[in-house]
Amino acid sequence: MNKFLTKHLSLMCFIFIPIIFLWHPNWLGFLGIQPYWPLLWLLPWTMINGSINGLIFSFFLGLILDSVTVDNSFTQIPGLLLCGLWFGRIKIHSDILVGHFRYGLICSIGSFLCGILYFIQILFKNFSDSSFLLFIPSVQNIFAEVFLTGLLAPLICSNLLRIFKFSKEKSKILNF
Amino acid sequence: MFDIRRISTSRWWHKKKSWILFSIFLFLIFVRITKGSIYKDFYYFISKPFWPGESQKELILKSLNQEYLIKLNLLKKDNVRLRKILNLQESSDNDAILAAVISRKTGSWWRQIILNKGSKDGVQIGSIVVGPGGLLGRVKSTSFFTSSVILLTSPESKVGVWMDRIQINGLLIGSGDDYPNLVLYSKDADLKVGDFVSSSPASTLLPPNIPIGIVHSIEKPFQTKKTAKISLLAKPHSIDWVQILKVKI
Numbered sequence: 001m002n003k004f005l006t007k008h009l010s011l012m013c014f015i016f017i018p019i020i021f022l023w024h025p026n027w028l029g030f031l032g033i034q035p036y037w038p039l040l041w042l043l044p045w046t047m048i049n050g051s052i053n054g055l056i057f058s059f060f061l062g063l064i065l066d067s068v069t070v071d072n073s074f075t076q077i078p079g080l081l082l083c084g085l086w087f088g089r090i091k092i093h094s095d096i097l098v099g100h101f102r103y104g105l106i107c108s109i110g111s112f113l114c115g116i117l118y119f120i121q122i123l124f125k126n127f128s129d130s131s132f133l134l135f136i137p138s139v140q141n142i143f144a145e146v147f148l149t150g151l152l153a154p155l156i157c158s159n160l161l162r163i164f165k166f167s168k169e170k171s172k173i174l175n176f
Numbered sequence: 177m178f179d180i181r182r183i184s185t186s187r188w189w190h191k192k193k194s195w196i197l198f199s200i201f202l203f204l205i206f207v208r209i210t211k212g213s214i215y216k217d218f219y220y221f222i223s224k225p226f227w228p229g230e231s232q233k234e235l236i237l238k239s240l241n242q243e244y245l246i247k248l249n250l251l252k253k254d255n256v257r258l259r260k261i262l263n264l265q266e267s268s269d270n271d272a273i274l275a276a277v278i279s280r281k282t283g284s285w286w287r288q289i290i291l292n293k294g295s296k297d298g299v300q301i302g303s304i305v306v307g308p309g310g311l312l313g314r315v316k317s318t319s320f321f322t323s324s325v326i327l328l329t330s331p332e333s334k335v336g337v338w339m340d341r342i343q344i345n346g347l348l349i350g351s352g353d354d355y356p357n358l359v360l361y362s363k364d365a366d367l368k369v370g371d372f373v374s375s376s377p378a379s380t381l382l383p384p385n386i387p388i389g390i391v392h393s394i395e396k397p398f399q400t401k402k403t404a405k406i407s408l409l410a411k412p413h414s415i416d417w418v419q420i421l422k423v424k425i
Contacts, residue, residue: 018215019222022279022290032283032354032413056197063204067212069286070316070324071332118285122331122352137353141284 009167010045013160017041017061018068033144035152036111038065038080043087043107043153044161048168051088058084074121079114086110103157108150115142213319216290220321223278227292228416236417239308243387243409250340250374250385273297273420278322282413285352287330289313289412291420294321299420302381307418309409310387311375315420323420327412328356328388336379337388342366345376348388348406354413355392355405365402367394373406383423 020037028034038061046054062077069076090106119138188194207214275297279290293299295318303315305325313327314335326333333350337358346360360367371391377384392407 018212019219022215022219022281023223024279024281024283026280026413029283034281034283060200060204063208064212064215067208067210068215069281070288070326071286071330072316073332074285115285122285137351141352145284 010048010164013041013163014045014057014061018064021065022068028148030148031140031144033141033148035148036107036114036145038076039083039107039110039114039149040153040156041160042080042083043090043103043110044157044164046084046087047090047161048164049088051085054084054088055081056084073125074118076114076118079110079117082113082117083110100154100158103153104150107153107157108146111146111149112142115145211317211319211324213317213322216319216322216324217294219279219290220292220294227276227278236308236419243308243310246372246387247385250387253340254377254385271422273299275299275323275418275420277416277418280413282327282329282354285331287327287333287350287352287412288316289325289327289418291323291325291418292321293420294318294323296320298422299323300422302423304382304386304421304423305418306386306421307410307412307415309411310389311382312410312412312415312418314381325418328408329354329412335382336376337373338376338378338384339365339367339371339373341368341371345378346373348373355407356389358391358404358406360402360404361400363400363402367391367402367404369394381423383421 017038024034026032038058042054042058042061045057049057058080059077062075062080065076065080087106087110090102119142122138273293275291275293277289278292281288289305289312291299291305299315299318301315301318303323305312305315311328313325313330313333315323316326317324328335328348328350329352330350331352333348333356335348337346337348338344339346339360342365344360344362344365346358348356348358350356358373369391373388373390375382375384375386375388387409389406389408392405395403395405
């Protein structure tokens with residue numbers, strides 16, 4: 001059991017993303033908005049496992065997150081797919097300090113991409129109504145989410161990256 | 177001389193990894209079709225120790241008294257009009273189900289709450305959810321133990337509302353912030369800040385005269401529409417207990 005947990009630690013974390021997504025703690029919010037949790041898992045995992053795996057698991061992640069939200073007309077999959085593909089091409093930086101800031105910046109850009117793609121869907125669906133009314137709150141949503149995701153990314157991503165690396169090395173030793 | 181045929185073990189269907197990925201994919205499709213009910217039920221169990229305490233019930237009863245005073249006034253005026261109209265939506269308070277909020281997403285794009293009562297308690301899709309103050313939203317999906325409620329502030333929410341002072345119907349559209357937009361399809365409507373908004377007697381989704389909010393600010397008229405921001409009476413980010421009312425169709 002212990003071996004199994006060590007080997008599949010990253011996938012265990014994957015299962016808990018929707019739970020954190022639903023948890024939505026108010027004390028962690030900024031203007032009532034939460035960080036975009038899926039990216040904080042996706043970045044370190046994809047950096048280790050590459051673009052193709054990132055693409056597959058970002059699709060899986062999108063499927064689950066779309067299931068737990070009640071908005072049936074909009075999907076998070078396009079944004080996550082784009083991030084999954086992009087994150088896989090990023091090399092792990094040897095300088096720890098630079099690496100930390102990079103996580104913040106990359107996650108902020110990823111969160112911005114996901115936010116914009118989601119907003120475009122909302123805009124497209126409500127185009128015939130009063131789409132101009134959606135602009136100000138949506139821009140506020142996107143930027144608050146970008147800020148919080150970028151703020152938490154250095155802390156969470158670097159730790160997750162270390163854990164996933166350790167888990168991968170352990171699983172190699174176990175397989176050997 | 178050389179055997180150039182591909183070795184059978186190199187085919188994708190002979191790889192264990194492909195089948196694992198395929199089974200994960202099938203599982204996720206199942207999760208998607210069931211609208212995440214497995215996750216929601218799992219969340220129900222792990223969040224159980226952290227559910228809100230009973231003291232909120234007293235708060236609800238006090239707020240309900242205030243709410244009923246407003247409703248009474250509206251109902252008297254509406255009674256005459258309702259007699260003339262047939263096939264209206266009705267709700268019965270006897271069927272109300274008291275539920276605790278176990279997950280709350282009141283920021284960002286996804287504005288929803290998850291309640292600890294599901295299909296096993298008789299919650300149906302389309303039931304309306306009211307909190308202290310007034311209407312919160314409608315039940316969009318249910319699992320065995322939980323139900324997901326789409327809030328009035330969600331960009332996907334659109335409900336018919338009634339402006340009592342100027343006797344006009346409007347449309348309340350969620351905008352992704354705490355103040356949904358009221359759209360009146362009359363440029364000359366005499367809308368004022370502080371006007372009371374309730375559910376429309378003509379709505380096919382909601383029972384009539386449920387308090388919703390008051391006009392917070394008025395935008396400049398655009399084409400044939402007049403729009404305003406509405407401040408909701410029921411605050412979804414602070415309510416821990418709600419009532420689910422069945423809607424009779």
